[in-house]
Amino acid sequence: MIIRSLIILIFSFVFTQHFEVTINQTGESHLIILQNSITGLDIDDEVGVFDANGVLYTVDAGESPEYGEILVGAGIWTGEQLNISAIMAVDLSDFGGPVLGGAVDGNLVVIKVFDVSAGEEVETDPTFTSGGEFGDLFTVAPDLGLENT
Numbered sequence: 001m002i003i004r005s006l007i008i009l010i011f012s013f014v015f016t017q018h019f020e021v022t023i024n025q026t027g028e029s030h031l032i033i034l035q036n037s038i039t040g041l042d043i044d045d046e047v048g049v050f051d052a053n054g055v056l057y058t059v060d061a062g063e064s065p066e067y068g069e070i071l072v073g074a075g076i077w078t079g080e081q082l083n084i085s086a087i088m089a090v091d092l093s094d095f096g097g098p099v100l101g102g103a104v105d106g107n108l109v110v111i112k113v114f115d116v117s118a119g120e121e122v123e124t125d126p127t128f129t130s131g132g133e134f135g136d137l138f139t140v141a142p143d144l145g146l147e148n149t
Helices: 002-014
Strands: 029-034 046-055 067-076 082-087 109-115 120-123 139-141
Touching (some): 029 067, 029 109, 046 082
Parallel strands (some): 029 139
Antiparallel strands (some): 029 082, 046 067, 046 109
């Protein structure tokens, strides 16, 4: 019994991700393309896409949404191009419906990295060759402004 509990604990620790998207899909998304030219990332580093002022959670009709930093997409770096589909907020309040949580059109795309080997979250200063705001056709980042570690 002790061995089984230890195995479950180790297994859950090994496969736990730092960036875990907890909001529901809304049917609207924004494509973030991280090109394979990015340096400073190691295989298995995690990449999180955030909106610093997105809709934090779904609210029912007539309720006001709360805004703040929200994780809207995530992926694991493999050394190849990484495509992340970020969840967009949807406002159905004009039709008596809810406001669904996610990124808001016109807000800046924020990218953070979890350096798995160091066990720490790292801020980025990305370069965008296309897009850079949620609601653009898509966003392409050839560089995240990370130093090689």
